[in-house]
Structures are given as structure tokens and as C-alpha cells.
Amino acid sequence: MTSQVMPTYARMPVTFERGEGVWLWSTEGKRYLDAISGIAVCNLGHAHPAVAKAIGDQASKLVHTSNLYGIGLQEQLAAELCSLSGLDNAFFCNSGAEANEAALKLARKYGHGKGIGNPMVIVMENSFHGRTLFTLSATGNAKVQDGFEPLVDSFIRVPYADAGAVAAIHDTRVCAILVEPIQGEGGVRVPPEDYLAALRTLCDQRGWLLMLDEVQCGMARTGALFGFQHTGILPDVMTLAKALGNGVPIGACLAHGVAAEVLSAGKHGSTFGGNPLACRAALTVIQTIRQENLSTRARELGTRLLDGFRAAFAGNPHVLEVRGQGLMIGIELDATCTELTSRALAEGLLINVTADRTIRLLPPLILSDDEAQHLLDGVVRLVNDFTAH
Numbered sequence: 037m038t039s040q041v042m043p044t045y046a047r048m049p050v051t052f053e054r055g056e057g058v059w060l061w062s063t064e065g066k067r068y069l070d071a072i073s074g075i076a077v078c079n080l081g082h083a084h085p086a087v088a089k090a091i092g093d094q095a096s097k098l099v100h101t102s103n104l105y106g107i108g109l110q111e112q113l114a115a116e117l118c119s120l121s122g123l124d125n126a127f128f129c130n131s132g133a134e135a136n137e138a139a140l141k142l143a144r145k146y147g148h149g150k151g152i153g154n155p156m157v158i159v160m161e162n163s164f165h166g167r168t169l170f171t172l173s174a175t176g177n178a179k180v181q182d183g184f185e186p187l188v189d190s191f192i193r194v195p196y197a198d199a200g201a202v203a204a205i206h207d208t209r210v211c212a213i214l215v216e217p218i219q220g221e222g223g224v225r226v227p228p229e230d231y232l233a234a235l236r237t238l239c240d241q242r243g244w245l246l247m248l249d250e251v252q253c254g255m256a257r258t259g260a261l262f263g264f265q266h267t268g269i270l271p272d273v274m275t276l277a278k279a280l281g282n283g284v285p286i287g288a289c290l291a292h293g294v295a296a297e298v299l300s301a302g303k304h305g306s307t308f309g310g311n312p313l314a315c316r317a318a319l320t321v322i323q324t325i326r327q328e329n330l331s332t333r334a335r336e337l338g339t340r341l342l343d344g345f346r347a348a349f350a351g352n353p354h355v356l357e358v359r360g361q362g363l364m365i366g367i368e369l370d371a372t373c374t375e376l377t378s379r380a381l382a383e384g385l386l387i388n389v390t391a392d393r394t395i396r397l398l399p400p401l402i403l404s405d406d407e408a409q410h411l412l413d414g415v416v417r418l419v420n421d422f423t424a425h
Contacts, residue, residue: 048381054084058407060386068381071399071411072388074253076220076364079279080324081400087282087320093318101312103305109315116291118320121262124268127289128310131347132251132277133166135287138304139214139247139273140170142191142291146245146298147211154211157247160196162222162391165214165249174214176222197227199234212245212273213238217263220252220398223391224366226359229267245295247273251287252364255279256325256401259335259362264362280294284317286310330401337408338362342398347349348416354423356393365397366390367419375419385414395419 050068054061058081060068080087094109101107114126127138140157147155159165163176169401172181173188176196181187191209194201195255196219213235219225232248239246248271253263257279260266264274272295277287287309308314325331342360345367349355356368372392380387388396398412 048377050381053160055156055424057081057083058403066384068384068386069399069407069411069414070386071397071415072386073279073398073400074283075388076114076257076398077276077278078283079255079257079330079401080282080321081402082283084282084324084402085211086324087317090316090320091284091313094108094313097312099311100308103307103310105313107310107315109312109319110310111258113310113315113318113322116319117276117288120322121251121274121290123274123290123292125291127291127299127304127306128315129287129289129306130285130308130314131166131287132275133171133251133287134306134309135251135275135277135289136165136171136174136214136249137168138299139249140174140291141277142273142289142295142298143212143214143245143247143259145303146295147209149298150211150243152208152209152211154190155211156190156192156207158202158205158210158213158244159191159193160215160219160221161193162196162219163214163216163226163249164219164221188363196222196225197231199231199238202235203238210242210244212247214247216249216253217267218253218258218361220364220396221390223368223394224360224364224396226361232264232267233269236271239272247271247275247306249275251275251277252398253361255321256331256334257362257364257398259331259338261325261331263361280321281314281317282321284314286314286318325401328402334362334401338365341365341412343409344412345416348412349419352420352423360397363397363399363401363403367395367397367415369393369395369419369423373422376422380414380418383414383418385411385418387415387418 052060160175165171165174254276274290345358374389390396
């Protein structure tokens, strides 16, 4: 059948019509375990009762008003996020790319405020920050940048997880660092434990902003509400999206200290950002994560799955590494394994392969013990069958 949808995705041959918890049902009635949560979006699973009730209730009251006026639920959400993170204020938008765009604009204005004519931001190889032109330029992936040149010339790129490479940069135009606490699209790369602390020290010494892209790893995914909370540091800027609304589009750029004073009226905006519906959904997500203690659940289940995969693949020479934190897990093979997504689909399992060789698992945080075992068994069987040929 001919589709009028632009072919910007190589879509899998399945369409879903219903979801419940960690499961999705296709239009043909087949059930699938969603082990990628809509790519780290549905942390509470599908059709979560509390979120569904909040969305329906809010839709019957008020969906949208302009940011030209006060929005009570937006104020509540900003206060909640700032209280939980230790940051000072928040700007709301509709996606992770927009949240990172806001962070980069903030950094550029901060640099201009310091008298830097062409402010530069240090970014990392193999990173992913979005598909707007500014965030695409910050992204460390030539494949997704191809065809969109010239890119924005505002970045200095260094290897990920190498604080020494950042320290070696002595360009007076630098005003900030943008980094993911864990690289998701780059292959679920987990840096050394002291990495963010070392970057924090460098930023303090040189007057740079430390900006953390938590679009994928935030909202309890790693076993803490925010990924930076494993490290004991506080960023100047943090971006969120994906799981913040459990499927309702919302992004946020939070700032602290001097960074919280950079953007003023008229310097940035969003027509839909922080509307009552999205904020009501996000407040319900946060409340549910706290009530159900899902950060702890993600940490415990993540440890169980990581240990299980490492034990199962200990004798498989084609599995190079099993890594991750919480329920953000990567299994790296020694060869391209993108076809595993199709093989998994046939087995009723939704997984993702990123960076060509890394199976990325991002299951909902509400995964039961039995469902976790089902996921473990299914992935082990797929990988062992694939690497046996």
C-alpha cells in the first residue's frame, strides 16, 4: 500500500493498536514485549492507569493556553523538577532536540555575555543530541549529518569518557561542555565513575557551563531519577524529554546558578511548550515513579539483567561486552547485528540495535520479575543463535 508519510524511517513491518504494561498488540493480534519502551519514552509502560486518568481528566478541562499567560501546572512541574534535581529553574518545550537547542542557545548567550565573539561548546564523539540543525551539528555521528552541511560551526569534538582530552582544550572561545552521562545512541557507553566529577572540576576552574543531556538516561532509567545523581555533582544545565511525559510530548531545559539567569523574556520561547496537558502528564509520571519506587526497581532489575547476560554470554567469544546502568543495557557483538531487530520481532520481542553492533535494551521500569526473565531468555537465545552461524 502506498503511504503519504515521508519515508524518514525504515519502519518494521508491524503496526500496534493497543498496549498494556510492557506489552503491545499488533493490528493482527500478536503480542510483543516492548524492550525499548518506545526508545526510552514509556518508562511506566503502556496505558498506565494513573497517566491515562490524568490525561483524560486534564483534556476535559484545559489542553492549551499561550505562554503569554500564567500556567499553573507548568509552575508546579518546574518547582517539582527543581526540588528533585537541585537546579533553579526550567524552560519547557516539546522534545529532546528542542531541550538541547535551548541549552545550546543558553550556552551561546552565556559566552557572548563573557565577551566571547564566537562561543564554542565542547561535545563528544559518537554523541547524539537531536536533529535540528544546531543539535545535529553537536551530534558526533557523520552518518546522520550527511547531506545537511554546512553545519553550525560552534563545536570542538573530543573522545567520550576521556576527561584528559577535555582538559587539553585551551581555546579561549569555549564556554560550555555538552555531554550525555551515558551515551545511548552511541552504543550504551558508560564512562568511568569519576568522569562527570572531573568535567565539573574543569568547568569550575575555567568558567565553563557543564550541560548534561539526560534526554535518554533521565527519569529513573539508570536507577536514579537523574543520571548525574550517581556521581555527587550538580550540573549547570540539564535537559530532559522522552520519559518525562510517558509518551505525551514534553521536553525541559533546567538551569542552575549563573546559567539560570541567562535567558530573559523574549530570548527564547515555545508555542506548545509546557502546556497544561503535557505538564499534568509529567507531574503524574514523577508522582508514579516516586510512589512505586521505580528508581530502586530499575537499579535492582538492571543489576539482575546485567548479571544474567554476563553469565549467559561468558563463553561466547562473539559477545565483546555487556554494559549499562539500571535498565539501560547494551550488549556489544563483534560484528554488525542490525538484522537481530527483525529476528526478535518474529519472536514477539522489540529490541533495538544501535551503533551497528550493540543491542540496546530499554525496557519499562515496571517490568515484573517474570517479564524480566522472559526478556533475558529471549535475548540470550537470539544472540546465541545469531553468533552460532
